[in-house]
Each structure stands twice: as structure tokens, then as C-alpha cells.
Amino acid sequence: MSETPVKIVVDLSKPKGQRESIIELTQSEIEEREVMAAEAEAQRLVDEQAKADAEALRQSGLDKLIALGLTEAEAIALVGA
Amino acid sequence: MTMTLVSTITVGSGGAASIEFTGIAGDGKDLLLLISGRNSLGNFGSPLEINGSTANQSGIYLRGTGATTNNGTSTAVLGFINPNTYTANTFGNSSVYISNYAAATAKSVSHDGVVENNATASYLEIGAYLWDNTAAITSLLLYTFEGIYLEHSTASLYIIS
Numbered sequence: 001m002s003e004t005p006v007k008i009v010v011d012l013s014k015p016k017g018q019r020e021s022i023i024e025l026t027q028s029e030i031e032e033r034e035v036m037a038a039e040a041e042a043q044r045l046v047d048e049q050a051k052a053d054a055e056a057l058r059q060s061g062l063d064k065l066i067a068l069g070l071t072e073a074e075a076i077a078l079v080g081a
Numbered sequence: 082m083t084m085t086l087v088s089t090i091t092v093g094s095g096g097a098a099s100i101e102f103t104g105i106a107g108d109g110k111d112l113l114l115l116i117s118g119r120n121s122l123g124n125f126g127s128p129l130e131i132n133g134s135t136a137n138q139s140g141i142y143l144r145g146t147g148a149t150t151n152n153g154t155s156t157a158v159l160g161f162i163n164p165n166t167y168t169a170n171t172f173g174n175s176s177v178y179i180s181n182y183a184a185a186t187a188k189s190v191s192h193d194g195v196v197e198n199n200a201t202a203s204y205l206e207i208g209a210y211l212w213d214n215t216a217a218i219t220s221l222l223l224y225t226f227e228g229i230y231l232e233h234s235t236a237s238l239y240i241i242s
Contacts, residue, residue, distance in 0.1 A: 005096070005097075005098040005229055006095060006096075006097055006098060007097060007098050007099040007100070007101065008090055008092065008097045008099070008100045008101065009101045009103060010088050010090055010100075010101065010102045010103065010238075011103045011104045012087060012088060012102060012103065012104040012105055012106065012238075013103070013104030013106075014104070019088065020090065022093070022097070025098055029098075033098065033227070036226050036227065037226065037227035037228075039226070040124050040126070040226035040227045041227070044123070044124075
């Protein structure tokens with residue numbers, strides 16, 4: 001891959017065959033993308049934590065239902081697979 | 082109704098951080114953007130800038146995750162492409178339909194997208210959005226939150242008139 005990321009720009013106002021340009025990103029554009037990447041990573045961690053929390057809640061509910069005397073199959077039927 | 086392919090871009094071997102269509106003529110009625118893409122990292126989002134900005138976009142989505150469903154609101158139209166962590170050589174697909182793109186009114190936008198993965202975790206989404214701006218749309222830019230579009234990713238722009 002190219003060392004410097006590029007962007008593809010298609011200028012539809014130009015004649016066919018002259019429309020496409022491949023342009024290296026400027027330093028400010030690269031820095032902007034780095035900020036976005038950090039934000040995306042932060043959001044991914046939030047999402048993963050939310051997923052883990054939901055699974056923990058589900059398992060806790062299953063355990064309590066089983067402790068009440070339901071079979072695991074019955075508890076899963078109530079809670080969902 | 083006539084559907085005219087304006088341009089198709091296929092990303093080359095070096096990848097690309099964004100794909101932009103500029104100079105979109107205002108002589109059509111609606112726009113359709115089709116995306117087939119794969120990201121070099123682990124993110125499947127591919128937001129859309131309209132006329133150089135993601136401002137004034139808002140919408141709602143319904144998403145299936147492979148194990149469950151969820152819904153929510155979003156401040157940007159979000160195309161789907163495959164993250165590079167998903168099954169090798171597979172690509173995600175999205176379509177974005179923009180109504181009355183040259184009219185002096187706010188624009189309604191609908192989209193659907195899927196990612197491909199030979200595992201439980203996979204996604205599909207439909208969404209309805211508003212671009213609350215009365216300017217004619219003259220440019221569309223697809224980009225990634227992180228990573229780049231890998232080789233063989235494509236974006237095609239159609240004008241419906």
C-alpha cells in the first residue's frame with residue numbers, strides 16, 4: 001500500500017477520461033483521520049462493554065431462574081437464546 | 082424513469098481513504114449511490130459527506146447484528162463495508178438513495194447495507210435520513226472512520242431522471 005493515504009476524486013464536470021484524480025492526503029487531513037480513528041476506537045470499546053454487560057445480565061437472569069428450579073432449557077426459552 | 086450510470090470507481094492496489102464525486106449535474110431527479118467495500122482495519126462504517134460536510138444530517142436506523150436487533154438515531158448517513166477482520170475476500174454492500182437532490186428543499190435519504198461474515202457476528206441495516214439543507218447536491222464523499230478502502234472496493238453513482 002501507499003505510504004501516504006490517498007483520496008480518489010471524480011470530477012463529473014470534466015470530460016470522460018479526465019475525471020479521476022488520485023491525490024495524497026495533506027498532513028491536516030491525515031491528522032483529522034487520526035482523530036476520527038481514536039473516536040471510532042473509543043466508540044468500539046463502549047459498544048463492546050455494553051455487549052458484555054448485556055450478556056452478563058442475561059447469564060445472571062438465567063442463573064437465578066435455574067436456581068428457582070427451572071431447567072436450563074426452560075430458562076433459555078424464557079430469556080431467549 | 083431513466084437510471085443512468087454516471088461513474089464507477091474501483092479502488093486500486095494502494096487503497097484509498099475516501100472516494101468523492103464532485104461536479105454532479107443538477108439535471109436529474111434522484112441519486113443512487115452503490116458501494117461495495119472492505120476496510121483495511123476493523124471498522125464497518127462508511128459515512129457520507131454531502132457537499133463537503135456531514136452537518137445537517139439526521140436519521141434513524143434498524144439493525145440486525147446476527148444475534149439480536151437494535152435501533153437508534155444517527156447524525157450521519159452510514160454506508161456499510163466489511164471490516165478486514167471478517168471473512169477473507171468478502172465485501173460489504175450498501176445503497177444510498179437521495180430524493181430530489183437538486184430541488185430547493187430538504188432531502189430525504191434512505192439506505193440499506195449488509196456486511197458479509199462467515200460467523201455469527203454480521204450486520205444488516207436499513208435507515209431513513211434527512212439532509213436538512215435546501216442547496217442542490219453537487220458532491221458526495223465516502224470515507225472511513227479509520228483504515229482505508231481496500232483494493233477492489235467500488236462506488237457507483239447513478240442519476241435517476
